[in-house]
Amino acid sequence: MIKIEDVHKSFGDEEILKGITTEFDKGKTNLIIGQSGSGKTVLLKCLIGLFKPEQGRIYYEDRAIQDMDDEKQRQLREEIGMLFQGGALFDSMNIEENVMFPLRMFTKQKKADMVDRVNQVLKRVNLENVNKKFPAEISGGMQKRVSIARAIVNKPKFLFCDEPNSGLDPKTATLIDTLIQDITHENNITTIVVTHDMNSVMEIGEKVVLLKQGKLVWQGTNQEIFKTDNEDVTSFVYSSDLFKKIREVQLKEG
Ligand SMILES: Nc1ncnc2c1ncn2[C@@H]1O[C@H](COP(=O)(O)OP(=O)(O)OP(=O)(O)O)[C@@H](O)[C@H]1O
Secondary structure, eight states, X not given: OEEEEXXXXXXXXXXXXXXXXXXXXXXXXEEEEESTTSSHHHHHHHHTTSSOOSEEEEEETTEEGGGOOHHHHHHHHHTEEEEOTTOOOOTTSOHHHHHHHHHHHHOOOOHHHHHHHXXXXXXXXXXXXXXXXXXXXXXXXXXXXXXXXXXXXXXOSEEEEESTTTTSOHHHHHHHHHHHHHHHHHHTOEEEEEOOOHHHHHHHOSEEEEEETTEEEEEEOHHHHTTOOOHHHHHHHTTSHHHHHHHHHHHHHO
């Protein structure tokens, strides 16, 4: 579980996060949604310690990051898996080396054990016999699966995903979302996904937090998001013509 209390973050005179308070549950896919510029990425960066909020507290289970010394912060980093936007694989490393990278950074395992673990996670994301290929030799969807394998190779307790299905076709995007959710459930991970994809909200939004101009304006489940009359939610959800039409049909059918 990750809990945040009254988090404020400014750049110069501009306050970007204006007091965010919420909780992200363990074993669930928690989604941060909102329009471009609403502060999703800034919040994510505060959560992983890349930005320091001027005010407020962030707890990983019962540990506040504000109270951690360098060693404690290093330990916490080992518990975090990160799926970066675009995948961020190293082009000059093959798939095996890419996935092994966090193990080399954070552990002192023997090479054979690391290779075993890499094979385990590659199998989990349904990728086999690609170890010696380079990122440029596999499809975008496969690259995303490699990135997921790399994010979970060190058995993280917390998984952060920044726009995990950007640039993918709808079917592959759904596969990636479902994979993230399945892995979250199997390993009881606290997963936080930043997205503005309504399909992701529908599919994996077990908890959804909506940001608007740096404020948390609504939170609930993906079931609740389609029932609420909250204006901030409806203007975000039904800015898509497809969802507007679904809403009209739903209202007609009562
Ligand atoms: N390092 C920074 N320095 C100054 N301003 C920043 C910095 N990072 C973000 N901002 C500003 O914070 C605001 C929120 O940006 P953020 O990237 O969090 O939006 P977002 O909701 O993630 O948008 P998108 O969906 O387009 O990625 C923007 O106005 C942005 O210009």
